Amino acid sequence: MATLGLIEYEESTGVVREVYDDIRATRNTDYINNFWKALAHDPATLQRTWAGVKQIMTPGALDVLTKELLYVAISATNGCGYCIASHTVSARKAGMTDEMFGELMAVVGMANETNRLAAGYQVEIDERFLTK
Amino acid sequence: MATLGLIEYEESTGVVREVYDDIRATRNTDYINNFWKALAHDPATLQRTWAGVKQIMTPGALDVLTKELLYVAISATNGCGYCIASHTVSARKAGMTDEMFGELMAVVGMANETNRLAAGYQVEIDERFLTK
Amino acid sequence: MATLGLIEYEESTGVVREVYDDIRATRNTDYINNFWKALAHDPATLQRTWAGVKQIMTPGALDVLTKELLYVAISATNGCGYCIASHTVSARKAGMTDEMFGELMAVVGMANETNRLAAGYQVEIDERFLTK
Amino acid sequence: MATLGLIEYEESTGVVREVYDDIRATRNTDYINNFWKALAHDPATLQRTWAGVKQIMTPGALDVLTKELLYVAISATNGCGYCIASHTVSARKAGMTDEMFGELMAVVGMANETNRLAAGYQVEIDERFLTK
Amino acid sequence: MATLGLIEYEESTGVVREVYDDIRATRNTDYINNFWKALAHDPATLQRTWAGVKQIMTPGALDVLTKELLYVAISATNGCGYCIASHTVSARKAGMTDEMFGELMAVVGMANETNRLAAGYQVEIDERFLTK
Amino acid sequence: MATLGLIEYEESTGVVREVYDDIRATRNTDYINNFWKALAHDPATLQRTWAGVKQIMTPGALDVLTKELLYVAISATNGCGYCIASHTVSARKAGMTDEMFGELMAVVGMANETNRLAAGYQVEIDERFLTK
Numbered sequence: 001m002a003t004l005g006l007i008e009y010e011e012s013t014g015v016v017r018e019v020y021d022d023i024r025a026t027r028n029t030d031y032i033n034n035f036w037k038a039l040a041h042d043p044a045t046l047q048r049t050w051a052g053v054k055q056i057m058t059p060g061a062l063d064v065l066t067k068e069l070l071y072v073a074i075s076a077t078n079g080c081g082y083c084i085a086s087h088t089v090s091a092r093k094a095g096m097t098d099e100m101f102g103e104l105m106a107v108v109g110m111a112n113e114t115n116r117l118a119a120g121y122q123v124e125i126d127e128r129f130l131t132k
Numbered sequence: 133m134a135t136l137g138l139i140e141y142e143e144s145t146g147v148v149r150e151v152y153d154d155i156r157a158t159r160n161t162d163y164i165n166n167f168w169k170a171l172a173h174d175p176a177t178l179q180r181t182w183a184g185v186k187q188i189m190t191p192g193a194l195d196v197l198t199k200e201l202l203y204v205a206i207s208a209t210n211g212c213g214y215c216i217a218s219h220t221v222s223a224r225k226a227g228m229t230d231e232m233f234g235e236l237m238a239v240v241g242m243a244n245e246t247n248r249l250a251a252g253y254q255v256e257i258d259e260r261f262l263t264k
Numbered sequence: 265m266a267t268l269g270l271i272e273y274e275e276s277t278g279v280v281r282e283v284y285d286d287i288r289a290t291r292n293t294d295y296i297n298n299f300w301k302a303l304a305h306d307p308a309t310l311q312r313t314w315a316g317v318k319q320i321m322t323p324g325a326l327d328v329l330t331k332e333l334l335y336v337a338i339s340a341t342n343g344c345g346y347c348i349a350s351h352t353v354s355a356r357k358a359g360m361t362d363e364m365f366g367e368l369m370a371v372v373g374m375a376n377e378t379n380r381l382a383a384g385y386q387v388e389i390d391e392r393f394l395t396k
Numbered sequence: 397m398a399t400l401g402l403i404e405y406e407e408s409t410g411v412v413r414e415v416y417d418d419i420r421a422t423r424n425t426d427y428i429n430n431f432w433k434a435l436a437h438d439p440a441t442l443q444r445t446w447a448g449v450k451q452i453m454t455p456g457a458l459d460v461l462t463k464e465l466l467y468v469a470i471s472a473t474n475g476c477g478y479c480i481a482s483h484t485v486s487a488r489k490a491g492m493t494d495e496m497f498g499e500l501m502a503v504v505g506m507a508n509e510t511n512r513l514a515a516g517y518q519v520e521i522d523e524r525f526l527t528k
Numbered sequence: 529m530a531t532l533g534l535i536e537y538e539e540s541t542g543v544v545r546e547v548y549d550d551i552r553a554t555r556n557t558d559y560i561n562n563f564w565k566a567l568a569h570d571p572a573t574l575q576r577t578w579a580g581v582k583q584i585m586t587p588g589a590l591d592v593l594t595k596e597l598l599y600v601a602i603s604a605t606n607g608c609g610y611c612i613a614s615h616t617v618s619a620r621k622a623g624m625t626d627e628m629f630g631e632l633m634a635v636v637g638m639a640n641e642t643n644r645l646a647a648g649y650q651v652e653i654d655e656r657f658l659t660k
Numbered sequence: 661m662a663t664l665g666l667i668e669y670e671e672s673t674g675v676v677r678e679v680y681d682d683i684r685a686t687r688n689t690d691y692i693n694n695f696w697k698a699l700a701h702d703p704a705t706l707q708r709t710w711a712g713v714k715q716i717m718t719p720g721a722l723d724v725l726t727k728e729l730l731y732v733a734i735s736a737t738n739g740c741g742y743c744i745a746s747h748t749v750s751a752r753k754a755g756m757t758d759e760m761f762g763e764l765m766a767v768v769g770m771a772n773e774t775n776r777l778a779a780g781y782q783v784e785i786d787e788r789f790l791t792k
Contacts (some may be wrong), residue, residue: 631727
């Protein structure tokens with residue numbers, strides 16, 4: 001149950017409590033997931049990471065669904081069980097259908113395949129793909 | 133210039149020529165990039181991989197831009213120089229703006245950070261994120 | 265319980281018994297952890313790996329705590345559950361405090377983030393960082 | 397030379413100029429390395445990443461040398477050429493000797509080896525290493 | 529039990545049923561493993577992936593045992609628990625002995641070690657290893 | 661040209677010279693590749709790594725060709741440019757044909773694809789694949 005255990009809302013104080021309150025308000029739910037309760041042992045990291053996630057995972061040039069799909073794709077590529085589970089749920093909340101999930105996984109599989117083929121065949125970057 | 137060298141269009145025959153022609157027709161360009169010219173040394177892999185990419189990288193429940201963004205995200209996570217370069221170009225062709233690229237990279241960075249934090253803190257998956 | 269099962273001390277003979285005895289003597293404990301009991305199915309690998317770990321994880325230009333912190337950082341980056349769990353315990357024995365663990369994880373998160381940003385942005389190595 | 401090119405100090409304005417000035421002041425040098433000049437295309441990411449690095453890479457429970465060693469270890473594990481090159485230089489500035497570098501690499505190699513052995517042998521986590 | 533659950537043989541229809549029947553016939557067993565039952569939610573991916581595996585994992589220039597050993601090596605390197613477990617079983621069926629498994633893991637460990645040493649030491653590729 | 665430069669045979673002394681002589685004798689060539697010349701800055705790592713490679717990469721339950729194929733597969737999965745280049749050459753010397761290389765890469769691609777699909781779909785390990 002996490003290296004240092006989980007800090008529950010009721011136990012939280014100071015910066016941790018502030019972040020917890022912001023998570024609740026931003027997500028419009030009382031639920032705080034284990035990731036944040038584990039990070040809470042290091043208030044500086046909790047605060048910085050939450051601020052980063054909050055800043056990034058909002059609609060901008062890319063919408064939230066696209067960002068959650070990206071998160072799932074990266075987590076699957078890294079084999080992070082926790083992140084796959086939690087962001088698959090977030091992606092669904094943001095509108096991911098079963099069909100979208102299937103296509104997402106298809107891209108994840110194909111990209112991981114061709115990434116290794118390009119490396120293994122030692123393919124040089126085409127002149128026209130080089131940034132100048 | 134690739135482990136076995138590159139097979140140019142002019143040298144290509146049989147299955148390789150067919151795939152090359154299909155790449156040209158599908159992409160509406162005479163240009164065939166190095167990746168395919170390297171794979172051409174193994175016609176079975178060339179054909180299967182191209183068929184897979186063609187099937188997957190078309191509009192479906194997800195549009196082509198979203199799929200190209202996913203491709204770049206995975207390639208950056210895997211550190212595949214060739215794939216980052218080529219799919220960044222593809223993503224641009226599919227409509228990726230500089231602002232979108234910035235947000236894409238922000239998600240890539242954040243997801244890679246939190247993936248490792250979740251692993252390092254040994255965070256257990258929340259009951260509610262478990263698939264049943 | 266490991267692919268080939270675990271070989272307990274009582275069952276061990278020959279080279280395996282010698283390595284087990286050396287682990288016990290070196291670590292000043294009767295406990296032998298599962299990793300070694302699993303490797304014991306291949307005495308050559310058991311012996312070579314233990315000799316390597318014993319040689320490396322001793323005080324030298326770097327102290328043992330620093331080396332254990334490095335081990336945890338790498339294990340978290342690779343997502344190796346076994347190694348994160350066991351080396352977090354070893355790091356604590358070597359003196360890692362909760363505060364050190366927090367800072368360790370902060371570096372792990374940040375390095376994984378910037379590693380992927382550098383790759384995704386295709387940043388060229390500065391002239392002055394090149395080794396000659 | 398980076399996907400979107402590099403933004404030089406002279407061209408920088410607004411938030412980017414502020415971050416550049418802070419990098420110069422904090423590091424006590426006029427030199428700004430390519431990583432930041434590439435990120436500058438996305439001022440939000442530049443600012444957030446620099447703030448994170450500045451917060452983390454300062455002396456705390458762990459000293460700066462230890463943090464730089466961790467950075468190199470992670471970058472080598474991820475195969476990030478840019479980050480290996482730049483943080484090896486930073487680690488030297490923080491006091492890393494050739495002998496320390498050798499021991500650092502020895503741990504990097506050994507940890508990557510045993511991480512995969514633990515996975516491949518499917519070793520279960522010892523009861524006593526489980527966090528509660 | 530997989531993100532979208534598992535589709536059992538009895539529930540399967542259309543393309544999924546066809547693939548299931550082909551898996552059974554090809555492998556000469558009624559058993560269909562969870563991987564395929566999970567992929568079945570996306571019939572296109574199920575069909576394409578099975579066709580690829582069937583094409584690749586047959587005797588050719590390399591025999592099936594060698595291919596299964598490669599599969600285990602890659603899965604251990606990626607830390608994919610499911611794939612390590614299932615392909616270790618497949619490798620045994622193809623003739624892998626305990627001794628072969630030991631040597632396989634020894635190579636996996638050593639290659640992962642030297643891969644990171646080469647990266648960390650920033651070793652340049654020898655002229656004679658360059659493909660032309 | 662490697663972080664600490666390369667130590668040439670002519671400059672080598674003591675343990676380094678002994679290892680160099682053993683490399684030359686074992687491989688029946690005067691050529692020593694850059695990897696060893698870079699490691700030579702840390703004689704303990706040079707000696708231990710060479711002893712490990714020499715012990716592992718000899719014919720046993722698996723022949724040398726199979727071991728070199730595994731080395732290339734792992735190096736491609738890790739994206740290690742140096743190791744892909746050098747072990748592709750070693751594999752050729754051990755008998756790898758172009759056709760074998762093609763099949764090797766096909767397995768590398770497919771395994772990397774299905775590794776991520778298994779993770780992304782959160783597929784549970786089948787009862788019968790569990791080790792007891």
